[in-house]
Amino acid sequence: MSSEQPTVLLVEDEPAQREVLAYNLEAEGFRVLRAGDGEEAMMMVEEDAPDIILLDWMLPNISGIEICRRLKTRPNCRDVPIIMISARSEEVDRVRGLETGADDYVIKPYSVIELMARVRTQLRRVRPSTVGVQLGFEDIVLDSETHRVTRAGKELKLGPTEFRLLATFMEKPGRVWSREQLLDRIWGRDIYVDTRTVDVHIGRLRKALTRHGGTDPVRTVRGAGYALG
Amino acid sequence: MSSEQPTVLLVEDEPAQREVLAYNLEAEGFRVLRAGDGEEAMMMVEEDAPDIILLDWMLPNISGIEICRRLKTRPNCRDVPIIMISARSEEVDRVRGLETGADDYVIKPYSVIELMARVRTQLRRVRPSTVGVQLGFEDIVLDSETHRVTRAGKELKLGPTEFRLLATFMEKPGRVWSREQLLDRIWGRDIYVDTRTVDVHIGRLRKALTRHGGTDPVRTVRGAGYALG
DNA sequence: ACGTTTTGTGACGTTTCCGTAACGGATTCA
DNA sequence: TGAATCCGTTACGGAAACGTCACAAAACGT
Numbered sequence: 001m002s003s004e005q006p007t008v009l010l011v012e013d014e015p016a017q018r019e020v021l022a023y024n025l026e027a028e029g030f031r032v033l034r035a036g037d038g039e040e041a042m043m044m045v046e047e048d049a050p051d052i053i054l055l056d057w058m059l060p061n062i063s064g065i066e067i068c069r070r071l072k073t074r075p076n077c078r079d080v081p082i083i084m085i086s087a088r089s090e091e092v093d094r095v096r097g098l099e100t101g102a103d104d105y106v107i108k109p110y111s112v113i114e115l116m117a118r119v120r121t122q123l124r125r126v127r128p129s130t131v132g133v134q135l136g137f138e139d140i141v142l143d144s145e146t147h148r149v150t151r152a153g154k155e156l157k158l159g160p161t162e163f164r165l166l167a168t169f170m171e172k173p174g175r176v177w178s179r180e181q182l183l184d185r186i187w188g189r190d191i192y193v194d195t196r197t198v199d200v201h202i203g204r205l206r207k208a209l210t211r212h213g214g215t216d217p218v219r220t221v222r223g224a225g226y227a228l229g
Numbered sequence: 230m231s232s233e234q235p236t237v238l239l240v241e242d243e244p245a246q247r248e249v250l251a252y253n254l255e256a257e258g259f260r261v262l263r264a265g266d267g268e269e270a271m272m273m274v275e276e277d278a279p280d281i282i283l284l285d286w287m288l289p290n291i292s293g294i295e296i297c298r299r300l301k302t303r304p305n306c307r308d309v310p311i312i313m314i315s316a317r318s319e320e321v322d323r324v325r326g327l328e329t330g331a332d333d334y335v336i337k338p339y340s341v342i343e344l345m346a347r348v349r350t351q352l353r354r355v356r357p358s359t360v361g362v363q364l365g366f367e368d369i370v371l372d373s374e375t376h377r378v379t380r381a382g383k384e385l386k387l388g389p390t391e392f393r394l395l396a397t398f399m400e401k402p403g404r405v406w407s408r409e410q411l412l413d414r415i416w417g418r419d420i421y422v423d424t425r426t427v428d429v430h431i432g433r434l435r436k437a438l439t440r441h442g443g444t445d446p447v448r449t450v451r452g453a454g455y456a457l458g
Numbered sequence: 459a460c461g462t463t464t465t466g467t468g469a470c471g472t473t474t475c476c477g478t479a480a481c482g483g484a485t486t487c488a
Numbered sequence: 489t490g491a492a493t494c495c496g497t498t499a500c501g502g503a504a505a506c507g508t509c510a511c512a513a514a515a516c517g518t
Contacts, residue, residue: 193467389476430476431496432496
């Protein structure tokens with residue numbers, strides 16, 4: 001997602017290695033989604049729209065390279081950077097990995113520090129552009145790097161939660177998000193918060209967005225949730 | 230089906246295992262139909278058009294593999310994904326299971342989490358609505374992701390129940406749904422609501438669909454129910 | 459430590475939607 | 489033709505969903 005905490009999808013079937021990486025990623029301030037096999041990974045990509053994917057080469061069900069191919073060749077979809085990870089013995093396939101569309105390639109055993117650097121590099125590559133180009137809606141522009149939102153050129157002042165709400169909405173304009181989905185995504189998977197709280201924050205977001213005029217871009221879908229546009 | 234709550238047909242003769250699975254499926258937000266043997270299963274497929282089937286290998290009356298064969302070979306019918314479940318000792322038959330047409334294959338004892346992931350994967354394969362593709366009927370377009378319905382390009386305003394009704398109809402245009410089936414599916418399995426209520430909502434749906442002109446696409450089948458087209 | 463900002467909740471008013479009853483038209487069958 | 493169903497439509501009371509306000513607690517920066 002595109003709020004200030006980038007989401008990393010970590011696809012690795014070996015629990016030990018997965019957790020080591022996850023630990024480091026979380027220490028770096030990333031939100032980490034874990035997947036143990038290819039199918040889970042594909043699922044999570046659809047469900048959660050991560051900002052970057054770390055992909056092990058060898059996986060049950062669907063191999064890493066197949067996932068990579070599927071993600072990179074599907075049409076009209078946001079370009080999610082993929083970093084492939086493979087054991088040294090498979091190094092011969094390096095070319096094939098990159099040809100399939102991986103944006104970077106790391107050999108096991110890798111330096112964690114180096115890997116973090118590559119993650120940041122890839123994120124830098126793709127985030128500003130997605131913000132500037134794709135994340136514009138009507139006259140609203142959200143820049144996740146500078147944490148600023150403008151409408152019709154005028155800067156808006158949003159609280160942290162409102163900002164994340166808007167970022168979620170703008171990621172897929174038009175898509176309806178249920179209150180539960182928003183709670184999961186913005187507040188956290190297992191935080192107990194009343195679902196009506198979402199309403200209040202939607203209200204605050206609306207007020208902020210229409211402060212300098214303009215129509216209310218947030219659509220209420222009765223019985224379902226909220227959406228942009 | 231295409232409203233927001235997918236229906237899972239769970240075919241398992243052992244009550245304990247069945248209920249454990251059912252519990253988990255319901256916790257995931259699925260609607261669960263239970264069947265204890267093959268005949269029941271076949272009946273429910275006809276009656277309720279589940280979105281996916283979890284099928285135990287060993288069953289009374291009709292074996293799982295036979296059901297699988299029948300469902301997959303019947304002509305002009307929607308392709309319902311089937312996940313076969315079998316005990317480890319029968320693993321040798323894995324090939325046969327997949328050859329018969331099962332879309333996936335799980336060995337007991339299985340990880341519930343993994344099974345849930347597989348269910349979602351199969352559902353995504355067959356339910357394009359979650360990916361944003363639209364189901365078209367005549368000039369009516371229903372997008373379950375944005376919760377928008379248009380006819381001849383004009384947007385229609387539907388209430389929640391009308392929306393779900395239409396989504397159900399569009400899933401299989403032409404199919405006749407009895408009032409009981411619609412109540413089960415849209416209102417919920419054990420909600421007590423008068424049958425005639427369906428009539429009223431059909432009426433409201435009709436009014437909404439013909440608000441901007443066009444013929445009434447909802448067909449009344451006297452003594453049986455309603456259908457689209 | 460203080461003031462500011464943000465957050466979650468409860469309360470209340472409003473809107474929308476739902477379920478039922480009732481009536482009248484249509485269809486079937488004897 | 490008349491009775492019995494089945495269906496379409498309308499109206500209405502009530503309930504559920506939603507918007508908004510105010511307030512206390514918590515987080516934050518200074």
